[in-house]
Amino acid sequence: xxxxxxxxxxxxxxxxxxxxxxxxxxxxxxxxxxxxxxxxxxxxxxxxxxxxxxxxxxxxxxxxxxxxxxxxxxxxxxxxxxxxxxxxxxxxxxxxxxxxxxxxxxxxxxxxxxxxxxxxxxxxxxxxxxxxxxxxxxxxxxxxxxxxxxxxxxxxxxxxxxxxxxxxxxxx
Amino acid sequence: xxxxxxxxxxxxxxxxxxxxxxxxxxxxxxxxxxxxxxxxxxxxxxxxxxxxxxxxxxxxxxxxxxxxxxxxxxxxxxxxxxxxxxxxxxxxxxxxxxxxxxxxxxxxxxxxxxxxxxxxxxxxxxxxxxxxxxxxxxxxxxxxxxxxxxxxxxxxxxxxxxxxxxxxxxxxxxxxxxxxxxxxxxxxxxxxxxxxxxxxxxxxxxxxxxxxxxxxxxxxxxxxxxxxxxxxxxxxxxxxxxxxxxxxxxxxxxxxxxxxxxxxxxxxxxxxxxxxxxxxxxxxxxxxxxxxxxxxxxxxxxxxxxxxxxxxxxxxxxxxxxxxxxxxxxxxxxxxxxxxxxxxxxxxxxxxxxxxxxxxxxxxxxxxxxxxxxxxxxxxxxxxxxxxxxxxxxxxxxxxxxxxxxxxxxxxxxxxxxxxxxxxxxxxxxxxxxxxxxxxxxxxxxxxxxxxxxxxxxxxxxxxxxxxxxxxxxxxxxxxxxxxxxxxxxxxxxxxxxxxxxxxxxxxxxxxxxxxxxxxxxxxxxxxxxxxxxxxxxxxxxxxxxxxxxxxxxxxxxxxxxxxxxxxxxxxxxxxxxxxxxxxxxxxxxxxxxxxxxxxxxxxxxxxxxxxxxxxxxxxxxxxxxxxxxxxxxxxxxxxxxxxxxxxxxxxxxxxxxxxxxxxxxxxxxxxxxxxxxxxxxxxxxxxxxxxxxxxxxxxxxxxxxxxxxxxxxxxxxxxxxxxxxxxxxxxxxxxxxxxx
Numbered sequence: 001x002x003x004x005x006x007x008x009x010x011x012x013x014x015x016x017x018x019x020x021x022x023x024x025x026x027x028x029x030x031x032x033x034x035x036x037x038x039x040x041x042x043x044x045x046x047x048x049x050x051x052x053x054x055x056x057x058x059x060x061x062x063x064x065x066x067x068x069x070x071x072x073x074x075x076x077x078x079x080x081x082x083x084x085x086x087x088x089x090x091x092x093x094x095x096x097x098x099x100x101x102x103x104x105x106x107x108x109x110x111x112x113x114x115x116x117x118x119x120x121x122x123x124x125x126x127x128x129x130x131x132x133x134x135x136x137x138x139x140x141x142x143x144x145x146x147x148x149x150x151x152x153x154x155x156x157x158x159x160x161x162x163x164x165x166x167x168x169x170x171x172x
Numbered sequence: 173x174x175x176x177x178x179x180x181x182x183x184x185x186x187x188x189x190x191x192x193x194x195x196x197x198x199x200x201x202x203x204x205x206x207x208x209x210x211x212x213x214x215x216x217x218x219x220x221x222x223x224x225x226x227x228x229x230x231x232x233x234x235x236x237x238x239x240x241x242x243x244x245x246x247x248x249x250x251x252x253x254x255x256x257x258x259x260x261x262x263x264x265x266x267x268x269x270x271x272x273x274x275x276x277x278x279x280x281x282x283x284x285x286x287x288x289x290x291x292x293x294x295x296x297x298x299x300x301x302x303x304x305x306x307x308x309x310x311x312x313x314x315x316x317x318x319x320x321x322x323x324x325x326x327x328x329x330x331x332x333x334x335x336x337x338x339x340x341x342x343x344x345x346x347x348x349x350x351x352x353x354x355x356x357x358x359x360x361x362x363x364x365x366x367x368x369x370x371x372x373x374x375x376x377x378x379x380x381x382x383x384x385x386x387x388x389x390x391x392x393x394x395x396x397x398x399x400x401x402x403x404x405x406x407x408x409x410x411x412x413x414x415x416x417x418x419x420x421x422x423x424x425x426x427x428x429x430x431x432x433x434x435x436x437x438x439x440x441x442x443x444x445x446x447x448x449x450x451x452x453x454x455x456x457x458x459x460x461x462x463x464x465x466x467x468x469x470x471x472x473x474x475x476x477x478x479x480x481x482x483x484x485x486x487x488x489x490x491x492x493x494x495x496x497x498x499x500x501x502x503x504x505x506x507x508x509x510x511x512x513x514x515x516x517x518x519x520x521x522x523x524x525x526x527x528x529x530x531x532x533x534x535x536x537x538x539x540x541x542x543x544x545x546x547x548x549x550x551x552x553x554x555x556x557x558x559x560x561x562x563x564x565x566x567x568x569x570x571x572x573x574x575x576x577x578x579x580x581x582x583x584x585x586x587x588x589x590x591x592x593x594x595x596x597x598x599x600x601x602x603x604x605x606x607x608x609x610x611x612x613x614x615x616x617x618x619x620x621x622x623x624x625x626x627x628x629x630x631x632x633x634x635x636x637x638x639x640x641x642x643x644x645x646x647x648x649x650x651x652x653x654x655x656x657x658x659x660x661x662x663x664x665x666x667x668x669x670x671x672x673x674x675x676x677x678x679x680x681x682x683x684x685x686x687x688x689x690x691x692x693x694x695x696x697x698x699x700x701x702x703x704x705x706x707x708x709x710x711x712x713x714x715x716x717x718x719x720x721x722x723x724x725x726x727x728x729x730x731x732x733x734x735x736x737x738x739x740x741x742x743x744x745x746x747x748x749x750x751x752x753x754x755x756x757x758x759x760x761x762x763x764x765x766x767x768x769x770x771x772x773x774x775x776x777x778x779x780x781x782x783x784x785x786x787x788x789x790x791x792x793x794x795x796x797x798x799x800x801x802x803x804x805x806x807x808x809x810x811x812x813x814x815x816x817x818x819x820x821x822x823x824x825x826x827x828x829x830x831x832x833x834x835x836x837x838x839x840x841x842x843x844x845x846x847x848x849x850x851x852x853x854x855x856x857x858x859x860x861x862x863x864x865x866x867x868x869x870x871x872x873x874x875x876x877x878x879x880x881x882x883x884x885x886x887x888x889x890x891x892x893x894x895x896x897x898x899x900x901x902x903x904x905x906x907x908x909x910x911x912x913x
Contacts, residue, residue, distance in 0.1 A: 018445070026445040035388050036381040040516055041597040042448070045844040048516065076381035099379045106371060106810060109245030109818055111378030112385060112517045112565035137852040144514040144844060147245055147566045148821025150855040152814075 007068050008083075009034075010078025020066035025049045027065045028075060036076030036115045040144075047143035049118030051075050052082065057123045065116050076115050079122060086126055087168045097163035098122055101156040109147035116143045121157050215555035217279035217540060223306070223347040225278050226299035227256060231343030233327030234266040239290035239296065240280030242272055242537055246874055247811035248288040250372045254807050255293045258365045259300035259358060260307075260338075261324035272561035274539050282538030284570065284693060289807055289870045290774065301355040303347060310341045360805065360866040367866055369810030370665050374563075386535050386562040387520050391590035393523065396444040397583040398451035398593065400430075400437040401641070404602040404838035407463035408637050409651040409686030411435060411644050414456060421455035423592060430454065431586035434644035438583045440591065451596070462836035463687070471507050471611050474632045474688075477726035479681035484662050488675030492625025494617050500716055501626070503615035504709045507899045508701030510606040510689055510832035512847055517565035519572045520594040521580035529556045530584075534577035535564040542574050546581055549643055568822070569693035570605055570636070578642035598842040603641050606832050607694025608633045608685075610706035614667075621760045622719050624728045626675040629706060631662040634685030636692045646909060659697055659773055664881045666702040666770040671710075689834065695819075696772045697878035702824055703770040704900055707883030711752060711766070712896065720749040721887065722767050733802050733865075737778035740800035740861045741880075745780035750885065753894040761786050763795075764892025770879025776802040776863075777877035779820075781884035785892045787911055790904030791855065794824045794885055799877040800861035804868035812873045816860035819874075823881040825850035828901050 005016040009032060018027050024044075028034045028051065037060050040048030044059040048136050050076040051060050074082040079099070084092035095103075098121045108114050117140070124131055124139040131139065145153070218225040228236045237256045243249040253267035260267075272274065280292055309328065312319045324330070327338040360367070362754035377383035402412050414435050422428045428441040428450035439450040465473040494501050521534035530550055533871075536542040547554045559577075567573060572595060580593035595603075610633045617626035635653040643649050654660065661680040663669070667675055685691060714724035722742050729735045745765070756762070763784045771777050779799040785792050797820040806812050829848045833841040841847035847888040882900075890896055895910045 018443070022445045026443075026448075027470060029388075030444050034381075035384070038385070038387055038517065039594065040518075041844060042845055043597060043845075045597075046516065079381075095380065102379045103371075103375055106375060106814060108375055109814060110516070110564070110566035111245060111374070111383060114378055115381060118379060130816060136856045137855070140852045142851075144516065144851065146514060146568070146822075146849065148818035148825070148850070148852075148855075149814075150852050151817055151858050154852070154855075 005066060005069060007065065007073060008071070009073045010075060011081060012145045016065060018065055022075070023061050024051070024063045024065045024068055025060035028060060034075050034077055038112065038115055040113070046113070047120065048113055050116040050119040052119060052123060055123065055126065057120050076118060079118065083122065089168070096122060097167060098125060098157065098160040101160035101163060104159060105152045105156040107149050107152035107156050109149055113143065113145045117145065117153055121153070121160070124157070125161060125164055129164060131157065135157070177785040212273065212275045214268045214275060215558070216251060216274050216276065216842050220278050220295070221350050223299050223302050223349045223351055225305055225350070226296065228302060228344065229303065229307070229338045229342045231339040233261060233337045233339040234268070235260060237267055237269050237296065238277045239269055240272060240278045240727070241283045241292050242561050243563055244283065246288070246815060247372050247808060248283070249374060250370055251289055251807045251811055252292055252296050254297045254365045254370055256300040258363055259297055260304050262327050264370055266327060266364055268850065272539050274543050274559045279540045282541060284537060287872060293653040293807060293870050297357055298353050298355070299351050301357045302349060302351045304707040305355040306347055306349055307338055307341055311336050314341070315745070339726055341551055350741060363866070366807050367805065367809070367864065370808055371384045384562065385517065386533065386564045387517055387594065389522055389533060389562060390592060391522050394588060394590040394592050395440040395442060396447040397438050397580065397591045398596060399515050399579050399599060400439060400451050400454050400456055401599060401603060402458040402838055402839055403598050403842055404834065405423060405641070405690060407687050407840050408690045410463035411648070413459035415459055416457040419665045422450045422453050425450045425453065429587065431583055433582060433586060433646040434648055436582055436642055437754045438579065438593065440583060440587050440589070445886060448596070460837055461596045463688070464689070464834055464836050464838065465837045467833055470609060474611055474683050476611070477683045479632065479683055482656065482661065482680045482682070484678040484680050485664050486677050490626050490628050490675045490677035490905050493521055493675040494615065496625065499617040499619055499625055500713065501615055501617040502709050502712045502716065503613070504704035504705060504896070505611070505613045505898065506701070508610040508704060508710065509830070509901065510609045511826055511830045512601055512604045512606055512832055512841070513568050513571035513694055514601055514604070514847060514849065515567040515571050518595040518597055518600040519576035520564065520592070521577040522590070522592045523577070523580040523584040525550055525581055525585040528552070530581060531558050531560070532577050532578065532581050533560045533562055534580070535561060535567070535573040536577055537570070537573065542577055545574065545640070545643065546578065549646065550581055550585055568695040569607065569697065572600060572604060575603070575640040575642050578640050582646055597697045602839045603690070605690040605692030606635055607697055608691040610698050610701035612701055614706050614709045616709045616713050618713050618717060620717070621757065622714070622717055622724055622727050624671050624710070624713070627668040627673045628677045629662055629667040630679045630681060631702070632681040632683055633698060634683040634691055635660045637685060637690040641690070651686050651757070656680070656682055659693065663699060663702055665773070666699050667706050668812045670731070670734040670769045671728040673728070689832065689839065696875035696878040697824065699770055699772055700823065700882040701829050703768060703879035703883040704886050707768045707770065708890070708896060711887045711890065715752045718751050721752050722747050723749055725767065725769065734769060734778045736863050737800040737802050738767070740863055741778040741798045742767065744798040744800070744859050744861055747780060752891045756894050760788050762892045764888040764890070765890070766884045766887025766891055768880045768883025769878045770883060770888055772872060772879070774871040775876035777880040779877055779880035779884040781881060781888040783885060783892060785889060785907065790907035792828055792889065792902045792907060793830065794856040796857045796859070797824070797881055797884070798859040798861065799881055800863055801843050801873055801877050802863040802865060803871045803873040803876065805866050806864050807864050807870060807871045809862045809864060813860040816877055817858045819878045820858040820881055821855055823878045824854070824856055826886070826901065827882055829886045830900050
């Protein structure tokens with residue numbers, strides 16, 4: 001069984017050695033050496049391991065790797081390409097609007113939770129391009145930040161919404 | 173920039189003993205020593221008196237700064253380079269830092285007490301100024317121009333007759349020069365870089381996902397390891413006794429093995445997930461004997477202990493002030509819970525322990541102290557151990573970074589292999605060295621015209637635990653506490669110190685810590701409890717005298733810096749004068765505002781809180797916090813605004829949600845569900861205010877507004893409801909009980 005599994009991560013197929021019930025996180029971080037998804041609790045409580053699976057934010061620490069067979073997994077590393085594909089842009093930007101906005105707001109402190117914050121905020125902005133503050137708080141509520149940078153994350157998402165409209169040519 | 177050197181120290185160089193390559197001085201003139209600077213070959217610390225210990229100027233005129241304070245997302249690796257760039261007349265993009273390493277970086281003491289700028293910036297400034305003087309002396313000779321006619325920009329020295337670069341003058345060679353402390357430093361009025369916000373250097377990599385945290389590192393041939401401990405610590409003095417261990421219980425997991433020394437147990441496996449499974453599956457029977465008071469009896473037991481008492485401060489006749497005619501007095505007894513550091517990433521370390529040397533890569537905020545602790549644990553002399561730092565998630569005080577480093581080192585030594593050991597969430601929450609619980613008793617007296625005449629504060633808490641769990645479990649080391657020192661005892665600043673009070677007495681009751689939970693400093697240790705107690709009593713006195721709480725504080729402050737932060741916070745909040753609780757409402761959701769003052773060891777903090785209380789559900793919402801800090805010269809105001817924001821959000825979390833729960837056997841709050849913290853939906857708006865004082869020495873800015881905000885929230889609750897809370901966090905159950913009283 002082991003060795004038979006192949007999954008698609010950031011647009012590339014990867015053969016997987018791990019047992020099929022291994023949580024996706026250990027495959028992405030260990031076997032594939034990705035630095036975006038990372039361990040925080042192993043209980044799907046904090047969001048530090050989040051990835052997009054077919055565009056939906058998913059906790060990699062409790063998702064067996066076999067469950068993503070045949071699906072598209074996007075990690076923080078693959079987000080600019082995913083963003084470009086989603087909006088049918090000719091070329092992937094170096095950073096997505098939400099990543100750029102996080103820099104402009106000087107939002108992260110330790111930054112460890114920002115993998116999940118950026119993944120979740122990207123999902124939100126795909127689904128709700130111009131979210132209200134209440135929508136932002138509700139969507140992001142399952143992601144914890146111990147440094148207390150929530151206020152700047154909210155501002156960064158608002159800033160990114162405007163930048164995204166400009167980038168993809170949507171009129172407010 | 174943040175990947176540590178993975179190589180082991182070379183044995184032949186270690187044998188060379190204490191000779192310090194970096195600090196080695198030939199005694200010649202500055203700047204002219206040939207040969208590359210070799211760093212890392214010999215055990216440190218390097219000689220702090222030598223300029224070369226602190227910085228190197230490269231051929232391209234950029235500089236590397238060697239600092240002993242670690243980056244925790246608080247911006248040290250931006251702010252200290254600002255200080256160096258300022259004195260060297262470089263731009264900030266020309267100065268970089270390296271990771272901390274006991275073979276490379278200087279010993280500046282641990283990264284705690286918000287000391288990185290307060291203690292670190294004078295050292296960096298003196299070394300950089302010394303280097304600049306040496307460089308200008310060389311340039312003056314080279315350009316035949318007096319020093320005072322030279323101009324420097326981006327490391328290019330210009331004279332009317334020509335230019336020379338720092339790189340040409342010294343590039344990658346040693347200064348061989350002592351830091352005398354006498355080289356001229358810039359006047360603050362001439363600062364270009366210091367005192368101005370600069371974007372943090374670490375942020376772009378953090379949002380791209382290519383920043384290296386310790387959790388990302390690996391060593392060649394390493395095993396993954398997890399500790400196996402009871403879920404939830406026992407009393408500090410009790411350790412955790414193994415009654416039986418069934419190694420066969422993990423026989424089904426390929427390559428998984430148990431390592432054990434005393435009651436220290438870990439499992440190792442080639443694959444990380446297998447190590448996680450083995451740690452869950454291993455059958456260990458732990459002694460279940462009750463060793464703790466549990467939350468229910470905690471404060472009664474602390475109050476009943478035979479304590480070691482210290483009069484911290486005794487001014488005038490405090491007792492007498494309460495008997496004087498015409499004074500009104502208020503007394504309060506309040507309780508603050510154990511609270512957890514709960515770093516977002518469980519602590520992690522890598523170790524490669526061999527028969528005669530060891531490499532430990534970890535997130536210790538005091539790598540030299542950890543090296544000292546590791547020596548007896550591993551049976552190696554200190555110079556045989558190299559400790560390197562790598563960034564991790566924020567930790568807000570002394571979390572388990574030394575414990576996990578010890579655990580990794582033990583697991584490596586016992587398995588004979590390099591090891592990466594990471595704690596699980598329940599290890600981190602359950603075995604933390606918590607911010608200690610506190611019982612505070614205060615009384616305050618004032619004359620009818622609103623002048624505080626007498627103040628007494630008595631506080632009960634235990635000190636910080638000195639022995640990490642790994643060492644205690646492995647060696648059975650006695651559970652000693654740190655000796656009492658400021659920051660573990662009733663504080664002269666936050667306990668009444670902001671007011672001009674003629675009669676004041678502070679008494680510290682040191683509770684013996686062995687029968688309680690592990691303790692250590694947690695961001696602004698004990699101060700939230702001090703302010704919750706003291707500043708509520710002051711507020712209550714203002715209320716009973718019918719005086720607006722802001723005005724009452726103004727009348728009692730003589731110090732311009734306390735007044736400065738109080739006024740700044742009140743002004744930002746648009747404070748309008750009226751006594752507290754003078755607009756009580758019958759509505760289900762009521763609002764209130766409160767004000768408070770406080771600090772940690774130095775600096776001055778003031779805050780205003782605006783809150784709402786839902787009387788039916790007992791839910792408190794902090795809507796907006798305005799917090800002002802005076803920390804003297806603030807090197808990077810952008811960093812400090814971010815720090816204040818973090819402090820306000822964490823304070824809200826600690827005042828509303830956070831409490832370590834435990835029964836008589838052990839800790840029961842083991843994850844984010846049983847130990848809830850603030851989330852987006854409860855996050856207040858924050859207005860951070862930096863009171864910049866460029867001519868005053870820099871002080872801490874990482875924790876000094878939290879006490880003020882804790883008090884402001886409690887006082888806002890009274891303004892909204894007319895009731896005082898005596899215990900925090902302000903959970904719905906506690907709030908509903910208080911409203912019924």
